[in-house]
Amino acid sequence: MSSAGSNVGTATVGDVFTLIRDRRDVTRTELGHLTGLSRTAIASRVAALTALGLVVEREQAPSTGGRPPTLLSFDAAAGIVLSVAVGISRTRLAVCDLAGEVLSIGDIDQEVALGPDDLMPDVVKRLDVMLQDHPGVPIYGVGLSLPGTVDRERGCSRDSPILRGWDGVELRPYFDELPRLAGVPVVLDNDSNAIAAVESQGYDDVLVIKASSGLGAGIVAGGVLQRGAAQAAGEFGHNKIAAAQGLPCRCGDTGCVEAIAGGWAVVHALQQQGHLVRHLRDVVELAHGGDAEARRMIRDSGRYVGEVLASAVNLLNPAIVVVAGDMAGAYEIFVAGLRETLYGNATAQATRTLEVVPAAHGARSGTVGGAVMVLDEVLSARAVDELAATRSVTPSR
Ligand SMILES: [Zn+2]
Numbered sequence: 001m002s003s004a005g006s007n008v009g010t011a012t013v014g015d016v017f018t019l020i021r022d023r024r025d026v027t028r029t030e031l032g033h034l035t036g037l038s039r040t041a042i043a044s045r046v047a048a049l050t051a052l053g054l055v056v057e058r059e060q061a062p063s064t065g066g067r068p069p070t071l072l073s074f075d076a077a078a079g080i081v082l083s084v085a086v087g088i089s090r091t092r093l094a095v096c097d098l099a100g101e102v103l104s105i106g107d108i109d110q111e112v113a114l115g116p117d118d119l120m121p122d123v124v125k126r127l128d129v130m131l132q133d134h135p136g137v138p139i140y141g142v143g144l145s146l147p148g149t150v151d152r153e154r155g156c157s158r159d160s161p162i163l164r165g166w167d168g169v170e171l172r173p174y175f176d177e178l179p180r181l182a183g184v185p186v187v188l189d190n191d192s193n194a195i196a197a198v199e200s201q202g203y204d205d206v207l208v209i210k211a212s213s214g215l216g217a218g219i220v221a222g223g224v225l226q227r228g229a230a231q232a233a234g235e236f237g238h239n240k241i242a243a244a245q246g247l248p249c250r251c252g253d254t255g256c257v258e259a260i261a262g263g264w265a266v267v268h269a270l271q272q273q274g275h276l277v278r279h280l281r282d283v284v285e286l287a288h289g290g291d292a293e294a295r296r297m298i299r300d301s302g303r304y305v306g307e308v309l310a311s312a313v314n315l316l317n318p319a320i321v322v323v324a325g326d327m328a329g330a331y332e333i334f335v336a337g338l339r340e341t342l343y344g345n346a347t348a349q350a351t352r353t354l355e356v357v358p359a360a361h362g363a364r365s366g367t368v369g370g371a372v373m374v375l376d377e378v379l380s381a382r383a384v385d386e387l388a389a390t391r392s393v394t395p396s397r
Helices: 002-006 013-023 028-035 039-052 116-131 172-176 191-199 263-272 280-288 292-316 326-345 362-378 381-389
Strands: 055-058 071-074 080-086 090-097 102-109 139-146 186-190 206-211 215-221 224-226 320-324 355-358
Touching: 013 028, 013 039, 013 071, 013 381, 028 039, 039 055, 039 381, 080 116, 080 191, 080 362, 090 116, 090 362, 102 116, 102 362, 116 172, 139 191, 139 362, 186 191, 186 362, 191 206, 191 215, 191 224, 191 320, 191 362, 206 292, 206 326, 215 292, 263 280, 263 292, 280 292, 280 326, 292 326, 320 326, 326 355, 326 362
Parallel strands: 080 139, 139 186, 206 320, 320 355
Antiparallel strands: 055 071, 080 090, 090 102, 206 215, 215 224
């Protein structure tokens, strides 16, 4: 936004849109001051944005001091985006407006180890049903998140130790099967990164932990999401810890923190003891019901995760650690364990002002994150410039 202001008089349609989107309400005069654009230049850019439907103009209530200027605002109802958060045992789908507000949400509870050919057609079918409530509304994009490392360019999973049969399978073609989604941009990312897209807002240095069946993190440092050289940043679930020594992990190795603290390992351990649990969500329910063993295992999971996170906190010095994922369903229990080892092992300097907080969007953080992730791309200044330039090519309806 400051770039629009510093490049006096060169702000594009997309730059003007970004200013309007960020500011909620703004007048033409204010836009002139912010961009250095002439009145006519502002008028033509605003006209392009109102033609796209992305900006609406409305009268302010008349005051005694004469006719007030009209206000320009972003119209979040001008379109929708879809969010698909693929999990190990549950895939969550949502229709969101252009501000990322969830309009409707749906779940697919799936058998563990469903391949893309089994799951994705179901996902598309469900989206088709959900879209029937939004006839004729432009669809700006789909935000898709998967556990493990992904290839964002090709739109597929890469080296996932968890999603068997997904590696290298391009996922965009599944969406193209549905006429309303054919050609709509599909933005893919890792599930923890999707959560970080929404849960890091307002902070420059954040560690977002997704503690569910698997364990992963989204890292925001200096205001930028860190993906790493091979897009594999944040995969802390396969850090080795002493307590897990010799325990087999899903990745094929032994001794990973996930093998003792991941939701799948907790479920497995409880099943061995004769508990009728299928998912981590069942364990969370047991814990809330007062089951001592379930509570102990969730607290221990927090302890092991905190042990590994301590070095990440020393290295990155985040302002906040956000806890998301199914484990956050028993947040107090999990975080009691996590604080113990995190504060015990990290330096006083790195933890003095550190805050550990639950995901603001709770169990919806992954789906809302997926929407925010695709919105950041399809409503970027550059994307809106392209939309305005090819006005005849409107988003798919
Ligand atoms: Zn592992």
